[in-house]
Amino acid sequence: MSLLAALRQWATKYFAANDGVTKDMYVSLKQAKSQKSDFDVVARVTMCRDFDEYTNELRLTDVSGDSWFTLATKLKFPGVVEGQVVRVRSVTHDSSSTKQVLAQSHFSNIMNFLPNAKLAQTITKATKEMKHKSGEGCANMITQVGSKYANMATTSLRDLFHAN
Helix, strand or coil: CHHHHHHHHHHHHHHHHHHCCCCCHHHHHHHHHHHCEEEEEEEEEEEECCCCCEEEEEEEECCCCCEEEEEECCCCCCCCCCCEEEEEEEEECCCCCCCCEEEEEEEEEEECCCCCCHHHHHHHHHHHHHHEEEEEEEECCCCCCCCCCCCCCCCHHHHHHCCC
C-alpha cells in the first residue's frame, strides 16, 4: 500500500511541474482540418451529454479557441466528465459532417490529466477565459429576420393555436 501512495505522490508532484506531453505529441484543434493522417488532441471537455444509451457526445475546446465534437462510448470511457482536460489519441477530422467532428478509430483512447497537472491547469484557465469573453452559456441570437420581411405583421403561436 505504501508503494501505491508513493507513486501517487510522485505523479502529483511530477505533473504539477511538467506538462507530461510535449507540443509535438498533439495538434491544435485549429489545425485539425489540415492534417492528412490521424493525430492526437489535448483539450478540455466543455460539454458531455448523452447522445444515446451507449454513447456520450463530447465538445472539446483547446487553447486555440476552436471547439470540436467527438463521441465516447460509455462502456469504453466511463470516467469522462465535463471540465476534464483529456488527451484523445488517434483521431481524424470527419469531412462529411456539417459540424466540426473528430472521428475515432477502434484503437483510439481518451486519457485524462490529473486536475492539478500543469498542462491541465493551463488549458482550463485559457478555456474558462474564452468562455467568459465569448458569453458561451448565455442565450445568443444566431439568426435574424431579413430586411425584406422585418416589417411584416406577426401572429404569436399562442394566438394561432389557442384562439377562441
